[in-house]
Amino acid sequence: MSEGRIPLAGVIGHPVAHSKSPTLHGHWLKSYGLAGHYIPMDVAPDDLEVVLRSLPKAGFVGANVTVPHKEAALRLADNVSDRAQKIGAANTLVFREDGAIHADNTDGYGFMENLRSGAPDWTPGDGPAVVFGAGGAARAVLQALVEAGVPKIMLTNRTRTRADKLKDEFGQTITVVDWVQAGNVIEDAELVVNTTSLGMQGQLELRVPLDGLQPGAVVTDLVYAPLKTHLLQTAEEAGCTVVDGLGMLLHQAVPGFESWFGVRPEVNLDLRAAVLS
Numbered sequence: 594m595s596e597g598r599i600p601l602a603g604v605i606g607h608p609v610a611h612s613k614s615p616t617l618h619g620h621w622l623k624s625y626g627l628a629g630h631y632i633p634m635d636v637a638p639d640d641l642e643v644v645l646r647s648l649p650k651a652g653f654v655g656a657n658v659t660v661p662h663k664e665a666a667l668r669l670a671d672n673v674s675d676r677a678q679k680i681g682a683a684n685t686l687v688f689r690e691d692g693a694i695h696a697d698n699t700d701g702y703g704f705m706e707n708l709r710s711g712a713p714d715w716t717p718g719d720g721p722a723v724v725f726g727a728g729g730a731a732r733a734v735l736q737a738l739v740e741a742g743v744p745k746i747m748l749t750n751r752t753r754t755r756a757d758k759l760k761d762e763f764g765q766t767i768t769v770v771d772w773v774q775a776g777n778v779i780e781d782a783e784l785v786v787n788t789t790s791l792g793m794q795g796q797l798e799l800r801v802p803l804d805g806l807q808p809g810a811v812v813t814d815l816v817y818a819p820l821k822t823h824l825l826q827t828a829e830e831a832g833c834t835v836v837d838g839l840g841m842l843l844h845q846a847v848p849g850f851e852s853w854f855g856v857r858p859e860v861n862l863d864l865r866a867a868v869l870s
Contacts, residue, residue, distance in 0.1 A: 703845025
């Protein structure tokens with residue numbers, strides 16, 4: 594950045610008014626006394642490339658991208674991190690001084706940091722994991738779990754062909770299970786992850802039998818509205834360690850903020866309270 598120029602960043606989506614990212618990054622900017630601004634930008638898909646190429650000239654140092662732009666942002670980037678390439682989508686962009694766009698995906702990082710924070714006794718080698726869903730969020734979670742060394746991941750999705758495709762991409766660690774059998778495989782799971790939108794406010798409930806949940810297993814839901822989903826409530830009653838989805842949102846934001854504003858921020862209770870308010 595030129596001296597005296599205030600760094601700008603933001604989140605690009607369509608729609609984007611619901612995003613909690615401006616509150617999140619705004620809290621950090623204020624807490625650390627940093628010059629800078631982070632704003633929401635509603636950009637239609639047809640305008641994405643023009644907007645991305647223009648932002649560095651307007652003083653932007655980077656941006657988050659959310660639905661429906663994650664795959665397109667990856668294609669438009671000038672260079673791409675290995676993890677973004679593997680996941681097939683970008684959520685964090687850094688604009689170089691020459692205007693080049695570097696694309697990364699920090700969703701898997703955010704997922705693992707949230708898991709380690711909320712379930713510090715869990716280790717990847719503890720045993721099998723069960724993952725519900727085969728969308729973009731599932732890709733990030735699978736990449737993170739495979740990289741961490743989870744020995745077996747049982748993947749189940751309402752549309753089996755999508756799960757089969759992910760098995761082809763992520764390898765022999767993945768075993769695809771029919772959706773109607775999802776309730777049976779959780780009996781052996783040390784970790785259960787819901788990556789679907791089922792259970793979110795305004796969405797259908799996750800209708801998977803949960804009586805097989807074992808005490809001591811770790812159960813996490815990427816949904817954070819409501820903060821305690823039916824899955825987490827049932828798991829808690831069964832004696833499981835539960836990890837809500839808000840922490841993933843908070844932790845995935847850390848690398849981008851550090852790249853844009855030069856300070857590695859802390860995820861703490863004050864941040865959670867600010868975002869929830």
